[in-house]
Amino acid sequence: MAINPPAKTAPDVKSLSGTAKVAVLLLAMGRELSGTVLKQFDPDEIKIVTRAASELTPISTPELESIIEEFAQNFTAGPNISATVGELEQLLAGVLPAEQISDLMSEVSGNxxxxxxxxxxxxxxxLLANYLLKEHPQxxxxILSRVKPACAARVMSHLPGDIRHGLMRRMLSLKPVVEDAMSIIEKTMHEDFMINFERNLAADTYPRMADIINKMExxxxxxxxxxxxxxxxKSAEILKGMLFTFDDIVNLTPKARMLIFDQVPTDRVVTALKGADATFRELILSSLASRTRRLVDHELANGVPANHREIVExxxxxxxxxxxxxxxGEIDLNPDEEDQPLFT
Structure with missing residues (x-):
């Protein structure tokens, strides 16, 4: 931590972001106290604050006092502050796992x-799955071999089976890539995703909101x-078109309903149909295999109650x-009008 002579000009901390001010306070508190505070942060918050700390310009004593006053803390004096990556690494030592610290430091140091x-x-x-479908399979x-395994698994679940299997075979036989070629790929990925990241997030807002609303009662x-x-x-209208509830199953084709309920355990079908009206129940029962239908009919006839939460779940x-x-792509939630079953 470097100590600089106090600035001669009047303190001006208005230009600092809130995150930068948090970083200043953490650095001023020292390792022990700041470590206690950092334990309350989640990994993303730590990453944001660490990056802000690495970009700080020297902070004079009057500026520090102004920040402290703004945060209503009981500070009366403090050193002028700037930080090196090494000091930030020491600050995080003992607070986070070594691997996580390494990831943070590699990012803020320009890796x-x-x-x-x-x-x-x-x-x-x-978004990533759609992007990969347009790329050469190799x-x-x-790309899938470089992202986190959890991310690769989620992306693969969005790809058609034949493409997914082909990519897995290619990943198993990948050879080392020359540095120049890898640099081109990394630069392209950076431009396509990082520079346009906010745009990508905006494009994904409606599907995410629809997923949240779908899970409501x-x-x-x-x-x-x-x-x-x-x-x-307009937003409400867009979201309505993206929603799909249990009641909407009646609008699917008989084949789509059969494909769905072939994968649903009998006891879950029984619970889901409790409290449903007779017409709706009959439509679902008609989608079941003969033996499964007999079992479900028998269980429903017994009238064993289920609580509301179990039915909703x-x-x-x-x-x-x-x-x-x-x-x-296994079923269509919006079949052509002529293919839709009539349900009154």
Missing amino acids: KTKSVWERISFVSES TAAL RAQMEESLKSLAESRP ARRVITDLALEMAGR
Whole structure:
């Protein structure tokens, strides 16, 4: 930590962001106290504050006092502060695992290679899957081999089976890539994802919101959409078109319903159908194999009660399965009008 002579000009901390001010205070507190505070942060918050600390210009004593006063802390004096990456690493030592500290330090110290792949691992899996479908399979395999395994698994679940299997074979036989070629790939990925990251997030907002609303109970869903329609009618209309609930299963083709319920355990079907009206129940029963239908009919006839939470959860799991199958192209949630069953 470097001590600089106090600035002669009047302190001006208005230009500092809130994150930068947090970084100043942590550095002023020292390792022990700041370590206690950092334990309350999640990994993303630590990364943001660490980056802000590494970019700090020297802070004079009057400026530090002004920041302390703003945070309403009981400080009266402090050193002028700037920080090196080494000092930041010492600050985090003992607070975070060594591997996590290494990742943070490599990013703030300008290790662009690791930073790019680290950040891409947090890009929406649907966006990354669509991106890879447009790339040469060998390039797609290389990209998947560089991102985090959890990210690669999620992305692969969005790819058609034949493409997924082909990429896995290519990943198993990947050879070392020359540095120049890897640099080109990393630069391209940086431009396509990092520079346009906010745009990608915006494009993914509606699917994420639809997924959240889909998991609400029916009454909460309708209330949320009604409230949204009052302030943002176009957004509400877009979201309505993306929603799919348990009740919407009746609008699927018989084949789609059969494909869904072939993968649902009998006890879950029984729970999901409790409390459903007779017409809806009959439509679902007609989608089951003969033996499964007899078992479900028998269980429903026994009239063993299930609480509301169990019923909602069973229906939600079936709805999530339908959405996953639609995402893989196995069923169509919006069949052509002439193919839709009539349900009154």
